[in-house]
Amino acid sequence: MSTQADATDDLTGTRVELDIGAVAHGGHCVARWDGRVVFVRHTLPGERVVAEITEGAAGARFLRADAVEVLEAAPGRVEPRCPVSGPGLCGGCDFQHVDLGVQRDLLGAVVSEQLSRLAGIERDVVVRPPLSDTAADGLGWRTRVTFAADPHGHLGLRKHRSHEVIPLEDCPIASPALPRVLDTPWPASRVTAVAGSTGDRFVAAYDVTGELPDVDAVGLMADGHRVRGRGWVREEVDGREFRVGGAGFWQVHPQAAATLVDAVRRAVEARPGETMADLYAGVGLFTAFLAEEVGSSGTVISVEGDPRASRDARRNLHGLPQARVVNGDVEQALRRGEVGERADVVVLDPPRTGARARVVRRIAALGPRRVVYVACDPAALARDVKTFGEEGYVLGSLEAYALFPMTHHVECVAVLDRAS
Numbered sequence: 001m002s003t004q005a006d007a008t009d010d011l012t013g014t015r016v017e018l019d020i021g022a023v024a025h026g027g028h029c030v031a032r033w034d035g036r037v038v039f040v041r042h043t044l045p046g047e048r049v050v051a052e053i054t055e056g057a058a059g060a061r062f063l064r065a066d067a068v069e070v071l072e073a074a075p076g077r078v079e080p081r082c083p084v085s086g087p088g089l090c091g092g093c094d095f096q097h098v099d100l101g102v103q104r105d106l107l108g109a110v111v112s113e114q115l116s117r118l119a120g121i122e123r124d125v126v127v128r129p130p131l132s133d134t135a136a137d138g139l140g141w142r143t144r145v146t147f148a149a150d151p152h153g154h155l156g157l158r159k160h161r162s163h164e165v166i167p168l169e170d171c172p173i174a175s176p177a178l179p180r181v182l183d184t185p186w187p188a189s190r191v192t193a194v195a196g197s198t199g200d201r202f203v204a205a206y207d208v209t210g211e212l213p214d215v216d217a218v219g220l221m222a223d224g225h226r227v228r229g230r231g232w233v234r235e236e237v238d239g240r241e242f243r244v245g246g247a248g249f250w251q252v253h254p255q256a257a258a259t260l261v262d263a264v265r266r267a268v269e270a271r272p273g274e275t276m277a278d279l280y281a282g283v284g285l286f287t288a289f290l291a292e293e294v295g296s297s298g299t300v301i302s303v304e305g306d307p308r309a310s311r312d313a314r315r316n317l318h319g320l321p322q323a324r325v326v327n328g329d330v331e332q333a334l335r336r337g338e339v340g341e342r343a344d345v346v347v348l349d350p351p352r353t354g355a356r357a358r359v360v361r362r363i364a365a366l367g368p369r370r371v372v373y374v375a376c377d378p379a380a381l382a383r384d385v386k387t388f389g390e391e392g393y394v395l396g397s398l399e400a401y402a403l404f405p406m407t408h409h410v411e412c413v414a415v416l417d418r419a420s
């Protein structure tokens, strides 16, 4: 057989014994086999496992695998609380087999590693649970879930790195307050169930092909159109109410919004009369609290790309004339001067891809004394922190929160100050 043929041999299904090394970003750990890196799910650093290759050819730079048998377990391994978590099953969770405290240690190690590798910054990162954690067992916290339908309309979640839907009767990390959408088949490709903190609930179905089932006492949306009831929920944070429509972003853990508002307020250290920008602002969560802090002599420009979220933001910020909503792409808004010529503080909370260099450089050009970066992806954060460094901004405090228990996701709030 030629070398070429060897290199393309699919190794999927091959079983190998592995010594598991450090955790890596993405919900897996790193091992080495036959001179290659293997990213192994369902394991922990320090374990020895039998792993089944799930992706990769003989000549590939790296392989993916699932631990299918644990030969030597590491401290922190626990019995998964979900019957469909594990190799080849639901891809919704990454760390069902890990004690919650150890999950936070793993997340902290990932943030540290990303900062070191991508930004050249050495920092120990401690990941904390959310404030007043009502889901302290890591279950029942997801207040928004989008389920996919299998060919029979049964809802479930997809396998890891696959389009295959694993039908579910229950999802232990989903909030018990969610509308019960898993009890019945749906003539739709996906169904989002939402439970607001005020008790409001709605269901949104997409690619609807038939009559939708009756889900009790909730609003129902079909392909963006209202079928009955409300297609939005009211959320409450620190005595303020926010309206969040079907497409609008809202944090999924019930304590996430309050936890991040608290972290952002402490990080910003607002002074009355200051000018601020809240970029990627959603329905105006941070804008509202920052506007209170800068007072009527200050200004907060709230920039959000989704027009419906911006409409909700205008309602949510009613009564705060110092807050102004700009609907549009952040980079364009900065380029067109819609955020102004200067700002004292910029808060940004971009999607997983991060802000990227062009936006970072435009933020720096506003000359803020401080940038507060809320990040849902540590790799994107590290890349953007590096660019901020090139623009003369130094990483100060960095708080990290486990707002997505059982998964590899972690939320960071980083302070960047202009070097004097």
Ligand SMILES: C[S@@+](CC[C@H](N)C(=O)[O-])C[C@H]1O[C@@H](n2cnc3c(N)ncnc32)[C@H](O)[C@@H]1O
Binding pocket: 248, 249, 250, 251, 280, 281, 282, 283, 284, 285, 286, 303, 304, 305, 306, 309, 328, 329, 330, 331, 349, 350, 351, 376
């Ligand atoms: C992580 S959410 C943050 C929302 C808000 N800060 C909150 O905590 O509720 C990111 C938001 O950025 C918006 N977005 C994504 N890309 C954008 C872009 N290029 N320009 C403007 N907004 C964008 C999304 O619609 C979403 O509302």
